[in-house]
C-alpha cells in the first residue's frame with residue numbers, strides 16, 4: 001500500500017531523512033538545518049509581491065514538464081516528488097502535491113519536443129527531484145536522450161545526494177560512467193553542517209566519475225546569511241571537489257518572506273566574501289527576475305559604464321578606478 005504523504009496545515013509536504021536528522025546539531029528552533037524543513041507560523045504571512053509561480057515557469061512551458069526559457073536549453077520537470085521538502089522552495093506550489101512522475105505520453109511529447117528543436121543542446125532535469133526516480137527509469141530516460149545528436153549536455157539539479165547519500169549507489173555511478181553526453185550534477189546545499197562524513201564519502205565517489213560537480217545554495221535568513229556560514233559552506237564544497245556555482249537570492253514564493261534577506265545585504269556579503277576566498281570558492285549571486293525573465297547576476301556592482309569607452313571599476317576595498325577601453329580591437333565598431 002502506498003505510504004500516505006505527510007502534509008502540514010498549509011498542504012505543504014513534510015519529509016526529512018535520517019541523514020538530515022544526523023546533521024541537526026542544535027536546538028531545532030535555531031538549527032540551520034532544521035529551520036530549512038520545519039513549518040513556521042511565519043509561512044501564513046503572504047506578501048503582496050509573492051507569487052505561486054515566482055520565476056514564471058508556466059508561461060514558458062510549451063508541453064507538460066518542459067520549461068523552454070532559453071534557446072539552447074530546456075528544463076524538464078520530470079516529477080513533483082522530492083526526498084525532503086524545503087520550506088523556502090520556489091516550486092512549493094508544485095512539489096509534493098501527488099502528481100508523481102510525468103506519464104509515458106507526456107515524456108514522449110517532451111522528448112519529441114527536444115528532438116525536433118535542434119537548437120537545444122542541454123537538458124536540465126529538475127522537479128521535484130530527478131534522483132527520486134529509480135536507476136532503471138533514469139537509465140531508460142538517458143538512453144533515449146543519447147539518441148538525440150544535437151543534445152550535448154545532461155544536467156541534474158538535485159538535493160537527494162545531500163540528504164540521502166546512500167542513493168548514490170553503484171547503479172547510479174554506472175549510469176554516469178556509461179553516459180555518452182557531458183554530465184553535470186548540481187547539488188543543492190545551504191549549510192556546512194549538511195556536509196558530514198557520509199556526505200564527504202559520497203562526494204568522493206562522485207568525484208571519481210566523469211560528472212562535473214557543482215553546487216547551488218539559497219541565501220536564507222537565520223540559516224546562512226552571515227560571512228562565517230557562507231565561507232565555511234563554500235570552502236567545504238571545494239575541499240570536497242564541488243565548485244560553488246550559484247548562490248540564489250530567495251524567490252518570491254508565497255509564505256517565504258521570513259527567509260528573505262535584502263539584496264543589499266546579499267551584495268555586502270558577496271563583497272566581503274570576495275576579499276576572503278578565491279574565485280574557485282565563490283559562486284555567482286543570482287536572482288531570477290519574477291515573471292520568467294531569467295536569472296541575472298546581482299553582485300556585479302563593480303563596473304559602471306562611463307562615456308567614451310571608459311569604465312569605472314570598484315575594487316574589493318570600495319576604491320574606484322577608471323579603465324580605458326578605447327584600445328580594444330572592436331571599440332570603434
Ligand code: SF4
Pocket residue numbers: 081082083084085086088089090091092095127128129159188
Ligand atoms: S529539494 Fe528542491 S524542489 Fe524539492 S522542495 Fe527542496 S528546493 Fe524544492
